[in-house]
Amino acid sequence: MRLLLIAISAIASVAVDEGGLHLTTSAIASVAIDEGEIVTHQEARPDGSTPDWKPVEFSEESVLVLSAANFTMARGHFPVMLVQFYAPWCSHSRALAPEFAAAADELQARGLEVRLAKVDAVAEEALADLFHVAGYPTLLWFTSLADEHPREYLTHGNHKAGEIVEWVVRRLGPPVVEVSDAAAARTWVTGQLRDPMMGIVLQLPASSASALRPALDRAAAPYVDRARVAYTTDAQAFAAAVEVANKHGAASTTGASGNAMKLDKNYLQQIMRAAMSGKDAPVEQVAALVLKPHDERVVRASLANSEGAHEGASTEGFEDGLKTLVVTHALPQIVPFTEAYEAALVAGPAHVQLLAFGTPAQLAAEELPLRALSRRHVGKCLVVFVDVHEDASDGLLELFRVDEAQVAAADGLTFFGIDLGHDFEAEVRYAPPEDRPPPTPGTPGAALEKYLDGFVNAMLEGKAAPVRQSEPLPEVNDGPVALVVGDTFDTLVNVSGLDVLLQIFAPWCGHCKKLEPEYLQLGVRFAEIKSVVIAKMDGTKNEVPGLEYDGFPTLYLFTASNRQIPVGIDVELSVEGLTEFLQAHAEVKIDAGRLRGKDEL
Structure with missing residues (x-):
């Protein structure tokens, strides 16, 4: 669901007095909550660089700071907690932090039996793994000490302090x-x-x-x-x-x-x-x-x-x-693609969605068959209207490679489908058959309804043909670093007998630009090693089923037996660091004598 999210995005006894939060003496060694703490969020990225954004100062004195050492004790004292697992370098975590702190202040002011807490998931990796934290930030709602399967709070479309407070208050009251x-x-x-x-x-x-x-x-x-x-x-x-x-x-x-x-x-x-x-x-x-x-x-x-x-x-x-x-x-028969419905779109009642791109006038002309289709597939498929003139739709237009002017000038709506998977972690996009029928005289919309019904059924049954994003094949591809696109991944990467190091990059990524000269030299160093391919792929313009990446650059080694080994954050992204990684993990033995030296790069 990575590309869709890109498209959509836009402990212990505590006494409270005028001085802020204070810990009892017995708790000071176990729980870290600084009195009147002022936090400046401008932490370094994993590679040590500082992000280019203006730091924001705010108080987190109402937010409990948890770790593996005090987590169980905190849950014992505060059975009902909303816990944020974050990464210091994550931009979404940084954006949420002041809102989360403000929500904690408001809930404390109301005197409610609930606490907001945070865990540095990078420093507390084992604790994050215990609750299957797979991305940042992840907010989990604990209701008792025995709660081993906390409910996740979805921050998509619900990231403001008031929305967090409302979400918590609803859960504290009777359903x-x-x-x-x-x-x-x-x-x-x-x-x-x-x-x-x-x-x-x-x-x-x-x-x-x-x-x-x-x-x-x-x-x-x-x-x-x-x-x-x-x-x-x-x-x-x-x-x-x-x-x-x-x-x-x-x-x-x-x-x-x-x-x-x-x-x-x-x-x-x-x-x-x-x-x-x-x-x-x-x-x-x-x-x-x-x-x-x-x-x-x-x-x-x-x-x-x-x-x-x-x-x-x-x-x-x-x-x-x-x-x-x-x-x-609970949802409109035709769901507008807006922030108000963001949570329903990314984790709602139906993982299969029919997307109708167009203008309000086009929607009005074809609304009746879409409503009928929505009623027929309620709970199984959402019908979503994407207004191509709205700024919020820009990401989806790019994702489906839809031209705004061309769609707006069409005789009717333009349709696509998407399946987010039962766990809302997958993402498969579909285009309907090209034989869209003309309107039937006397029964306007009947032919369109039948046509789209067949398309929706094909998606639900897994029979629709998927659409994958891929750049055009490069005309020349004989440099020291091979260029991979979505359509050539299987032939260039999943090649039996070769060890392929693949860098997934983004053109706008500063870290990718910094890595580029080192990566090019790496390709030159391994030019005589025929069992090793140094390759790269633009992760913003190409898709490969099953290939997961949440940031750039991401590097994988695809071994000669088609094993997929991630290049971890402990590997230095340099010619020497990546050379050592390849020598340690490549399945075909590398003849070190054929590697080009520094003076040859």
């Missing part, structure tokens, strides 16, 4: 609230209709509500970032919720159609009759009222698989039903 009477229901629904987050009101049968509440809490907890959930056992309270929602929802307009759903009169009459009689929900399944900030504002629904709720039966289906309800309605 579900009860609205006990009509007045409470009216207040909750009125407020929720102004909220940018989806809301759900459930009417539980009074006879089994207490048995269902734990299941409801479990079901709602994973979705506190996507939906606010309330329930009632009072028929009149649910009727009041429906009445308020119907009034506000009917007066609202969303989408190009300009129509908001109004709950049908028969449903309202059922609710009102139930309220008058004091009976349980008027359907066999648990009744649900869905309030959305997008598409149709108000949706009448029921909780799938909840038929046994009235009898107090197993709650497994009840939990699945709430999950289905959230996945179905």
Whole structure:
């Protein structure tokens, strides 16, 4: 998912007084929190160089500083913690640091039972590995000392102090609230209709509500970032919720159609009759009222698989039903490619996405078939609109090599697909078949819907043809350093019998430019060693399946038996350092007598 993220991006007892944070005497040796600490973040990179950016001063006195020595003790004193694993040289870690510190200050000021902490993942490598930290910064949410599988906080689109605070506060409160009477229901629904987050009101049968509440809490907890959930056992309270929602929802307009759903009169009459009689929900399944900030504002629904709720039966289906309800309605049918939906796009409910590039006018003309397609594949494929005129879309335009002017002038939207993998760590891009049909007279959009449905099904089944980024093949490639592009990787790198040292670089990377003369001399030194190839590839313009790199330069040795050995940070990036590395790891013995000396370079 590296290229997509590039495209999208834009302990111990503590007493608090006016002087800041102070540690008890017994804790000073174990926990490092300096009183009133002022941090200047301008650490050196792993190679010792200083990054070119202006340092920012801010206080981190509310942030616990953890290490392997005090981590367990800290979790014992503060069971609920949000822990940031960072790298001092990482630009994203540096950008997050002042926001993280401000969030810690705010949470401390509110007196909440939670602490924010940080771990230098480079210095504490074993601790980072224990929690499978694979990138920086990684924020993990611990809820108890026994929590061995903490939830990850996604910083994409949620990196401001206020967003961190809101995320934490939602997890400290109950995932579900009860609205006990009509007045409470009216207040909750009125407020929720102004909220940018989806809301759900459930009417539980009074006879089994207490048995269902734990299941409801479990079901709602994973979705506190996507939906606010309330329930009632009072028929009149649910009727009041429906009445308020119907009034506000009917007066609202969303989408190009300009129509908001109004709950049908028969449903309202059922609710009102139930309220008058004091009976349980008027359907066999648990009744649900869905309030959305997008598409149709108000949706009448029921909780799938909840038929046994009235009898107090197993709650497994009840939990699945709430999950289905959230996945179905939490996102717009057509998700705009904006920062507001960034987290959903990089780690949301569906790893397969259909991307529609174009202008708002083009979207309006083809909106109906896209909405139908989204409903058909809900929970499996997101339909995403990329406005080519928005600055936020520049990264995706480059990623898919889309020309803004050409797409904007086309007769319709331009489509691509992407599969981020089940763990959202992979990234495979697709282009639909070239035989896009013309509009069908009398049924506008039907042909497009069928065409795109076939494309989405092919992606879901793994049958779509992937699109890989590659530079054109170089016309001349006989220098001391071989040039590799995406289309020539297999023929030049995965060559049986040869040891290939590959440098993955970026044209704008200062470290790559510094390495260039050394790397060229390395190629000259090994010119007579036919079993060794010194090669390089532009990592910003070429893709190779399975080849991972998070920074530049990244160097790998692909051995004669096709093993992949990374060049670690302990290897000096010089002619001598890389020569020693090759002599130590190349599978085909290197004849040192054929290496060119310094005077020949």
